[in-house]
Amino acid sequence: MTLSAAEIAGLVNGRVIGDPGTPVSGIATAATARVTDLAFVEDARSLDEALASAAGVLVAGPFAADASFHGALVVCDQPRLAFARAGRILSRPASLPPGVHQTAIVHPAAILGRGVAVGPNAVVDEGAEVGDLVQLGAGCHVGAGVRIGSGTVLRSHVVVYPGTRIGAGVVVHAGTVLGSDGFGYVRDAATGRYEAFPQVGRLVIEDDVELGTLCTVDRGALGETVIGRGTKLDNQVHVAHNVRIGRDVVIAAQTGIAGSSVIEDGAIIAGQVGIADHVTVGGGAILGAQCGVPTGKVLRGPGTLFWGTPARPIKQVLKELAVLARLAKKKA
Secondary structure, eight states: OOEEHHHHHHTTTOEEESOTTOEEOEEOOTTTOOTTEEEEEOSGGGHHHHHTOOOSEEEEOGGGTTOOOSSEEEEOSOHHHHHHHHHHHHTOOOOOOSEEOTTOEEOTTOEEOTTOEEOTTOEEOTTOEEOTTOEEOTTOEEOTTOEEOTTOEEOTTOEEOTTOEEOTTOEEOTTOEEEEOOOOEEEOTTTOOEEEOOOOOEEEEOTTOEEOTTOEEEOOSSSEEEEOTTOEEOTTOEEOTTOEEOTTOEEOTTOEEOTTOEEOTTOEEOTTOEEOTTOEEOTTOEEOTTOEEOTTOEEOOTTOEEETTTTEEHHHHHHHHHHHHHHHHHHO
């Protein structure tokens, strides 16, 4: 796969200085790039170093509008975004060949769309509907009645429990489990024993979601667990039953979200955050690493950074730490 400088500029409405037909077939840092590579520079402080790069095409911000470069220079408002979009095309992983591998098992009542690839030892159960150009990696298990939208990719050993709905253009990385039973039990006061509460709902994943490796997303108990369009989950994230995650949410690794919590559109959740049940994280709110959010808490404020346990605005946390520091000095 190759892209020309003009094609790269078209991804972000940029403009080309130099030959718009200059081709690149790979991506690299400015320091390591070769003439066949695309590189980028985000700020004026690094521009001189980037202009010395051997890259065939260099993406830069408006600060480079008057610069001179040996190759093609793409000037745009968001150089990192342009690099990311082009990079996804230039570094796209190899696709599985269309067709069903001889070791795979596809139920006769399953429906496979055009150009579907089913890898070695994958299993597709009765009544599953797999859309056009879907890729099911080695060892995947797609349960009964699952629906998967066009262009979705499930990497190796992804397990999709019965009834799950997955949209188009979704990417699910290796070892992730979708639609498993939630952690719901009822305690018998007379005996002290726990009995399982029915987990008969389903999981709905909308379009363009990406889920990292070894994530677990539970089905709803009686209703739905929902992950909204464009949301991205890092590796080892757990989403419990009845959770509703909005659109374009980003959640970093080792975060756990307990049952019936709501994460609204555009929220950002850093690594190792613990969110208890029935919490609401408002649209655009930011939860710093290792936050702890207690049951029923509502955190609102677009762009507000919350931190600590219990999570509260960072300004409040810093004031509290300053008071503690002053008290410690007095006692010393």
